[in-house]
């Protein structure tokens with residue numbers, strides 16, 4: 001049975017006040033949720049410590065990015081070991097904003113995955129095609145290549161700490177969502193690629209991200225290969241985020 005996961009990526013939003021309000025409200029409201037659903041809060045790194053302190057047993061915390069290096073003279077970087085030390089359980093790797101705005105290549109993404117696994121966290125590898133790539137008919141090839149390169153060094157038991165998030169770039173923060181059918185088709189393809197890599201593909205959670213809202217989450221989560229969501233904008237309002245957490249069939 002695969003883990004159902006809803007992860008809220010706050011991106012570069014938030015404040016001490018928002019942490020206090022939002023995490024408290026979400027925690028209270030997800031207390032009655034099916035225990036199958038893991039709810040992850042992913043704030044900016046500076047707020048991770050305060051988020052972890054408020055998580056209780058209902059929530060877990062993650063970081064939005066980690067360094068490709070373990071430690072040392074890398075001013076401004078945050079290591080995966082540090083995230084683990086603060087009590088995080090998850091780390092996003094290769095979010096499209098990191099790839100596009102900060103030039104993260106598949107090679108760097110693969111090194112980050114190695115750091116995350118070495119530190120004992122679960123890695124959420126983000127993959128997805130641009131609109132041009134979709135229109136050119138190469139979405140499946142692009143996504144398959146991101147999965148293959150990002151997870152090239154994963155082996156054995158490490159697969160149990162891998163989650164993949166399919167986030168079409170054209171759907172992130174735009175209000176446009178892939179149809180449940182299109183998302184399902186890509187998720188099935190990602191699972192096929194994972195199997196080809198020797199991964200236990202039927203046990204790996206594959207999340208959908210890209211303008212998931214309270215009103216479209218249920219259709220997405222009803223698909224057999226969609227195991228939850230990576231939520232940006234809608235994770236900043238407790239009510240919206242919790243409705244998404246409740247959207248599993």
Ligand code: PEP
Nearest residue numbers: 172173209210211232233
């Ligand atoms: C994201 O940041 O990963 C994301 C999916 O954002 P949004 O939900 O706002 O599209």
